[in-house]
Amino acid sequence: MRRVTIVGGGFSGLTAAYYLARGGADVTLVEKQSRLGGMVDTVATPQGLVETAASGIRNSGRLESLCRELGVPLVHTMKESKRRYLFRNGKPTQWPLGLGESFGFAGKLGAHLLTGSFRPKAGESVDAWGARVIGVTPTRKILNAVLQGVYAGDPASLSASLLFGKREKPPKPARAGLVAPPNGLAQLTATIVDKLHELGVEIRTGANGDGVFDGITVLATSARDCSALLKDRALETSKALASIDMVPLLRVTAFYASAENSWPGFGTLFPRDEGVRALGVLFNTNIFPNRGDGHSESWIYGGAQDRAILDLDDAALFEIMDRDRERLVGKRVEPIARYPQRWHVGLPHYDLHLEKLSPAKLPLPENVFLTGNYLRGIGLPMLLEQSHATAMSILARNGK
Ligand SMILES: Cc1cc2nc3c(=O)[nH]c(=O)nc-3n(C[C@H](O)[C@H](O)[C@H](O)COP(=O)(O)OP(=O)(O)OC[C@H]3O[C@@H](n4cnc5c(N)ncnc54)[C@H](O)[C@@H]3O)c2cc1C
Structure with missing residues (x-):
């Protein structure tokens, strides 16, 4: 050979x-x-493990x-991470749509599923696909928030076919879900x-x-x-x-006392129009065991719509993070330690x-x-x- x-x-x-x-x-x-x-690395800090990029893998x-x-x-995710939140009107919620919005969303999606017209068209952006198939508000408040947590792209130019089109899937695992060593x-x-x-x-x-x-x-x-x-x-x-186009990303992992686990669950995603600069926050110590003695959070910033944040120094970045966190938990708490990781040339858009x-x-x-x-x-x-x-x-x- x-x-x-x-x-x-x-x-x-x-x-x-x-x-x-x-x-x-x-x-x-x-x-x-x-x-x-x-990009993959795990740093053992005195407070617990810090992941530099990926922190979990969808099992296959x-x-x-x-x-x-x-x-x-x-290991699979712990039961403590079962709840996932989306931020709306100043607080995390498990379902961010009102009754009327929910009916509108279900009706529109149902009609497209019945007719098969939910499939993305060539050259269709996520924003355009979302407005067509599930409606403008669900696109902004759910779809875009979820996608920014994975692709950190700009929904006006993200490709719906690349994200939701037909493609080969990895072989099925014995047990699906997010895993990590x-x-x-x-x-x-x-x-x-x-x-x-x-x-x-x-x-x-x-x-x-x-x-x-x-x-x-x-x-x-x-x-x-x-x-x-x-x-x-x-x-x-x-x-x-x-x-x-390469999208920059920034991950700040911070450690707090256990009592600061204010919204027990996997984490929270922040739609762009909710006044929070972070794309999302992960509650690491609820997701996998052995991630730290107290409470650990990773705040994710940057993406195609906020490239400038990568240029801020730690002091300015931490101030933004503390303000964002205050909006989430209602008070300011100084972390025990925090570890920023900047990816100037991060992920492909x-x-x-x-x-x-x-x-x-x-x-x-x-x-x-x-x-x-x-x-x-x-x-x-x-x-x-x-x-x-x-x-x-x-x-x-x-x-x-
Ligand atoms: C903040 C963040 C969170 C993420 N979270 C997740 C997650 O939870 N789950 C998930 O599945 N994925 C996640 N990802 C994505 C995932 O981490 C990356 O897509 C993946 O690690 C990329 O791996 P790679 O080997 O393709 O590229 P890289 O890790 O970039 O490796 C490429 C290597 O090539 C080397 N190299 C480059 N040029 C040369 C050269 N000329 N000669 C020799 N060597 C060279 C580089 O030094 C580098 O080591 C995340 C990414 C980020 C940034």
């Missing part, structure tokens, strides 16, 4: 390396940072088999790294993947970095990838431009393959699917 080089040691690159090495390929993994894992059959093979346990997501990435060593994968950290295109190469980086890597080899594709671009179909030099969060989805389950599919196709083409 010929050598396969993987550029990028985030979740995408590590999982692609694992499936290739497990299938008998001779794998080299090149990562430009000194640490592997990319693929994830379950991977974790079984690696011996990584997965007991010690945080870095437990999974660190175990994959150990397994790669065991399988004989050569791992080069602190090394730029530019210039390694001498055999089969898998580019497992962000769209932006992939564009730079392809500049001298596939100019048009490089330009197309550079045109993908799943917008109408990305829909049209269709990056998975862009031409590539022979023996170059892509995997990453701009191809099939942002979340780790879809990255796992993409990396698995890429590895299987390389192995099949090369006789293993």
Whole structure:
């Protein structure tokens, strides 16, 4: 089997390396940072665990088999996280629509389900799809708030087909829901790294993947970095990838005394017109066990509609967060500690431009393959699917 080089040691690159090495390929993994894992990391602070990007994974059959093979346990969310809130009229609520709005919403959706006209049209934004299928208020107060918690995009330009269109789903798990390893997501990435060593994968950290295109190469980086890597080899594709809008994100994890768990549940999402700057807040210590001694919250900011917040210093950012939190819980409380994580070049914007671009179909030099969060989805389950599919196709083409 010929050598396969993987550029990028985030979740995408590590999982692609694992499936290739497990299938008998001779794998080299090149990562430009000194640490592997990319955006995924779990920091053990004196107050508890802090996740830098993803904090949970939607379970899939693929994830379950991977974790079984690696011996990584997965825990499901705790019952304390059952309630999820949306903010409306100054307070969190489990259903943010009034009676009339609810009837309007159900009637409109029902009619579209009956006629099959709920399917998104090509070039239709989430705002336009929502107004057509569920109505303007439910779109603003529910749909957009939920989507900003996942995609952090601008509903006026987010693509309804990319988000709700027909696409392949990961294999079903034995038990659906959100999962995570007991010690945080870095437990999974660190175990994959150990397994790669065991399988004989050569791992080069602190090394730029530019210039390694001498055999089969898998580019497992962000769209932006992939564009730079392809500049001298596939100019048009490089330009197309550079045109993908990257949405910045910011996550501040704060620890409080246990008594500050004011709205027990998973967290709260804030529709844009409710006067709160945060996109949402997660109550980490209610979601998974072992996340801290007291009460831990992660406040998420930024996204396509608030890029400027990434430029604020900690003092200005914490002031905004304290004000937002005061609107949620009705009082100001100084946290015991807080840990901000800024992603200036965060996630690809799943917008109408990305829909049209269709990056998975862009031409590539022979023996170059892509995997990453701009191809099939942002979340780790879809990255796992993409990396698995890429590895299987390389192995099949090369006789293993
Ligand atoms: C705040 C936040 C919360 C999130 N929450 C969730 C969640 O709860 N659940 C979920 O499923 N997903 C979540 N995500 C999304 C998920 O974390 C990311 O999509 C995923 O981690 C991306 O992994 P990746 O390996 O594709 O990319 P990356 O993690 O970006 O890895 C790419 C790697 O390539 C390396 N690289 C780049 N260029 C080169 C080069 N030239 N040479 C060598 N190496 C190079 C980089 O250094 C990096 O390590 C969240 C993201 C953010 C920002």
